[in-house]
Amino acid sequence: MEPKELADLVVECKAGSSQAYEQLVALYSPRLYGYLLRLVGRPDDAEELLQEVFLRLVRSMATYRHDGQLTAYLFRIATNVVRDRYRRKQVRPHQVSESEAMTDDDESVGLGDHVAGDEPEPDSSLTQRERAEALNKALARLPEEQRQVILLRHFSEMPFNEIADLLKCPVGTVLARAHRGLKRLRELMQDEP
Amino acid sequence: MNPESKLTESQRQLLGEQQAGELERDEQWLAGRLESARVPDAVRARLMRAISGEVSRGQQTAWRRYRRIMEIAAVLVFGLLVGLFVRLMNPKDTTQIGAKHDPKVLEAQLAVNSYLAIVPTNEVQLHYELKRLDRAVAAPQGQDNPFQAIAAVIESPIAPR
Numbered sequence: 001m002e003p004k005e006l007a008d009l010v011v012e013c014k015a016g017s018s019q020a021y022e023q024l025v026a027l028y029s030p031r032l033y034g035y036l037l038r039l040v041g042r043p044d045d046a047e048e049l050l051q052e053v054f055l056r057l058v059r060s061m062a063t064y065r066h067d068g069q070l071t072a073y074l075f076r077i078a079t080n081v082v083r084d085r086y087r088r089k090q091v092r093p094h095q096v097s098e099s100e101a102m103t104d105d106d107e108s109v110g111l112g113d114h115v116a117g118d119e120p121e122p123d124s125s126l127t128q129r130e131r132a133e134a135l136n137k138a139l140a141r142l143p144e145e146q147r148q149v150i151l152l153r154h155f156s157e158m159p160f161n162e163i164a165d166l167l168k169c170p171v172g173t174v175l176a177r178a179h180r181g182l183k184r185l186r187e188l189m190q191d192e193p
Numbered sequence: 194m195n196p197e198s199k200l201t202e203s204q205r206q207l208l209g210e211q212q213a214g215e216l217e218r219d220e221q222w223l224a225g226r227l228e229s230a231r232v233p234d235a236v237r238a239r240l241m242r243a244i245s246g247e248v249s250r251g252q253q254t255a256w257r258r259y260r261r262i263m264e265i266a267a268v269l270v271f272g273l274l275v276g277l278f279v280r281l282m283n284p285k286d287t288t289q290i291g292a293k294h295d296p297k298v299l300e301a302q303l304a305v306n307s308y309l310a311i312v313p314t315n316e317v318q319l320h321y322e323l324k325r326l327d328r329a330v331a332a333p334q335g336q337d338n339p340f341q342a343i344a345a346v347i348e349s350p351i352a353p354r
Contacts, residue, residue: 016248018241022241022244031229038227054240054243055243059247132226160200175208175212176208179208179216182219185223
């Protein structure tokens with residue numbers, strides 16, 4: 001979406017247009033859901049958190065000043081929502097299991113499901129799905145701190161210094177987590193059949 | 194990847210040239226593999242219902258806040274008008290104004306007021322008579338006479354010579 005269109009959409013959202021919010025949901029929910037799902041592991045938790053992210057967006061829209069950084073703003077909310085949730089529950093995010101990730105029920109789509117694009121051939125779709133599933137399993141095996149940095153960086157495209165600011169840790173730590181995490185991820189993926 | 198998301202020079206130095214190169218390479222590797230997740234239709238529908246509810250709740254809150262502000266403003270304006278009306282109906286005694294600045298003037302004014310309290314305000318001639326009486330009283334007793342200040346006030350600007 002063009003920056004001007006996005007700015008107009010934000011103005012409409014500020015005016016209380018549900019249609020404008022629907023467009024924002026269509027635009028950002030796949031990325032946010034992808035981030036949350038891989039971060040917390042459970043589809044039902046990710047759905048609940050996704051809803052909380054958008055509700056917080058609605059509540060803060062009156063004070064939000066659009067500077068073209070809505071993606072970063074949403075991922076900041078998402079990260080805070082996850083942090084609040086696990087601080088309140090005193091538990092850590094769930095490590096994803098294959099059975100949970102591969103549910104066929106539309107109500108709880110697994111980690112292997114993707115945003116609709118050009119439908120590939122059945123064989124290649126299966127391979128792609130298997131590869132995606134292997135990647136999700138490998139991600140779930142990473143330490144939470146490394147996984148969070150990698151996912152935040154990948155889905156939000158935030159610069160490392162902003163990620164460090166958001167996670168309240170030095171930028172060197174964030175860089176090291178990303179480096180170690182990605183290295184480990186590649187190693188894990190090489191182990192996959 | 195967003196060009197703004199590239200490693201900066203200081204970050205490259207912080208991580209070391211080799212690790213920075215590996216990190217960039219690995220990020221490229223991941224970019225082609227990790228995709229967004231499809232939000233199930235039922236989840237999206239539930240999400241939109243929740244958002245619509247929150248939007249209308251926010252509008253109701255805004256309307257309630259606006260109404261409250263208007264109520265407070267109306268009460269303030271009404272109070273101001275009542276105050277103004279009361280003020281007009283009860284004009285301030287301006288004879289005490291000068292007293293705030295000079296205790297001697299206050300003393301004289303108080304004395305004059307108590308002195309004239311017994312005299313009807315429209316009895317001008319009686320004022321003059323009293324003044325003459327003051328003079329008479331003041332003359333033999335000099336500076337210690339308490340009526341001296343009163344007499345001085347009565348004789349000054351407003352009293353005819």
